[in-house]
Amino acid sequence: xxxxxxxxxxxxxxxxxxxxxxxxxxxxxxxxxxxxxxxxxxxxxxxxxxxxxxxxxxxxxxxxxxxxxxxxxxxxxxxxxxxxxxxxxxxxxxxxxxxxxxxxxxxxxxxxxxxxxxxxxxxxxxxxxxxxxxxxxxxxxxxxxxxxxxxxxxxxxxxxxxxxxxxxxxxxxxxxxxxxxxxxxxxxxxxxxxxxx
Ligand code: GLN
Numbered sequence: 001x002x003x004x005x006x007x008x009x010x011x012x013x014x015x016x017x018x019x020x021x022x023x024x025x026x027x028x029x030x031x032x033x034x035x036x037x038x039x040x041x042x043x044x045x046x047x048x049x050x051x052x053x054x055x056x057x058x059x060x061x062x063x064x065x066x067x068x069x070x071x072x073x074x075x076x077x078x079x080x081x082x083x084x085x086x087x088x089x090x091x092x093x094x095x096x097x098x099x100x101x102x103x104x105x106x107x108x109x110x111x112x113x114x115x116x117x118x119x120x121x122x123x124x125x126x127x128x129x130x131x132x133x134x135x136x137x138x139x140x141x142x143x144x145x146x147x148x149x150x151x152x153x154x155x156x157x158x159x160x161x162x163x164x165x166x167x168x169x170x171x172x173x174x175x176x177x178x179x180x181x182x183x184x185x186x187x188x189x190x191x192x193x194x195x196x197x
Contacts, residue, residue: 001024001025001026002025002026002186002189002190003025003026003027003028003038003039003040004020004025004039004040004185004189005027005028005030005035005036005039005041005042005043006020006030006042006043006045007030007031007042007043007045007052007065007081008030008031009051009052009055009056010047010051010052010055011045011046011048011052011080012045012046012047012174012175013045015045015174015175016045016078016174016182017029019173019179020182023182025186030042030061031059031061032059033059033060033061033064036061036065036068039073040192041074041185041186041188041189042065042068042075042076043075043076043077043078043081043185044075044076044078044080044081044084044085045079045080045081045174046079046081046135046172046174049083049084049094049106050093050094052080052084052094053084053094053096054094056084065097066097066098069097069099069165069166072164072165072192072196073192074165074166074167074189074192075099075165075166076167076185077166077167077168077169078169078172078173078174079137079138079169079170079172080138081168082102082104082138082170083096083104083106084096085097085166086099086100086102086104086168087099087101087103087144088103088104089104089105089106090103090104090105090106090108090141091105091106100147100161100163100166100168101143101144101145101146102140102142102144102147102163102168103140103142103144104139105138105139105141106138107137107138108137108139109134109136109137109139110136111136112135112136114136115133115134115135116134117131117132118131118153118154119131119132120132120151120152120160120171121151122150122151122160122180123150124151124184125180125181126180130151130173130176130178130180131176132153132159132171132172133171133172133176134159134171134172135172137159137170137171138170139157139170140157140158140161140170143161147161147162147163148161148163149161150162160181165192167184167185169181
């Protein structure tokens with residue numbers, strides 16, 4: 001049975017955990033480097049990216065996450081998680097992990113009151129459209145080599161991208177009851193395990 005780690009230092013890790021439990025996947029809350037052993041994939045949830053990165057430093061787990069990503073472990077960042085996976089930010093804080101070939105602007109859709117929902121067409125998961133929930137969401141301002149855009153908003157802004165084993169969404173699939181993006185991530189993990197064999 002698959003085991004997916006959820007970075008659980010701050011933010012809405014509990015909601016991801018519930019989604020995965022409903023899909024019959026084992027989960028582990030990850031705070032310390034050794035908790036990255038024996039997991040098949042990792043989710044970095046939404047929350048406050050500056051706080052999450054500070055805690056990653058305190059728990060001394062940054063390098064271990066980068067190493068796991070480099071060995072091909074699937075990692076999915078949602079919202080703050082997408083900020084943390086980026087190569088650089090338009091803000092001076094936090095320092096991201098530089099894993100994806102993306103430049104990200106934090107809070108680029110506006111403040112908390114500008115949070116919004118939109119139905120998004122995502123070919124990778126099929127019909128019907130997916131209800132995206134955007135809360136002080138980040139925006140991709142540059143998308144570099146090897147990064148595939150899986151979904152865009154009506155205004156043409158990319159909101160779901162993939163670079164090999166890494167997935168990033170500016171919205172919050174864990175706040176809906178639609179499990180299709182979690183299932184897509186689970187398939188990424190299953191394929192990765194198959195390819196390793
Ligand atoms: N605005 C937050 C940040 O910059 C991200 C918001 C979220 O994860 N919903 O970290």
